[in-house]
Amino acid sequence: MKMIRVILATSALVTMTSTSIAGVINDGSSDSSLMPTGVRAEVGTTGYGGAIQWTANPYIGITLGYNGGKISWSNDLKVDGSTYDLETKSKTTYLNAEIYPWGTSENKWAQAAYVVAGVAYLDNKYDIEREVGSGRDFSVNNKSFTASGQVNIDGKLNYNNSFAPYVGLGYAPKINKNWGVFGEIGAYYTRNPDVTLTATGNVAGGRDDEFKEAVRQEARNIANKTKYEWLPVGKVGVNLYW
DSSP: OHHHHHHHHHHHHHHHHHHHHHHHHHHSSSGGGGSOOEEEEEEETTEEEEEEEEEEETTEEEEEEEEEEEEEEEEEEEETTEEEEEEEEEEEEEEEEEEOTTTTOSOHHHHTEEEEEEEEEEEEEEEEEEEEOTTOEEEETTEEEEBSSOEEEEEEEEEEEEEEEEEEEEEOOBSSSSEEEEEEEEEEEOOOOEEEEEEESOBGGGOHHHHHHHHHHHHHHHHHOGGGGEEEEEEEEEEEEO
């Protein structure tokens, strides 16, 4: 049932976005209606990249973009008493429809607010890493251990080759006729990621087997908890209009 809901949600968003694009094409009286009205450069939690923009009317915009690259985050993944560092390897291609509720307002600050919905093709991989020095207390899967030497927990968290619907909020004020800035927050509904964790090193008290089982259980927890079905997005950037 969950897969069916995801497929239906994605289909609805693609249909909505396609309809908006059709509006761009059909609204003009010449081929110039097919031409982009701007481009943007952006950086955020899904990497860095850019996008091409079309404007259907003052209320609707279309954005086709790509984010990629590597970004490292310290203490970013927290689960069951454990904290992990993440290195993101992102490949995200997205198509969004942006709705400007106050697109014809005389107040330029009100014009800048928008709601966004769309769909993306994700191929995002995360390297997970945790280091614990000798003699330090730490916890895994809400169980406490003491490292008897250097302990490492390494693994991977992957959102592989999947389409994901997206919703978000944004703000894109213009500085002048040709330049502007924007900020956007939102989330992709990704379903749970594929997760692997591997432990090396020893813990005190002859509890190595218990420790390794706790690591395996923690990987299962990440792969099954509802909150990891959503991939948060935050980005900022610069717009160029013509």
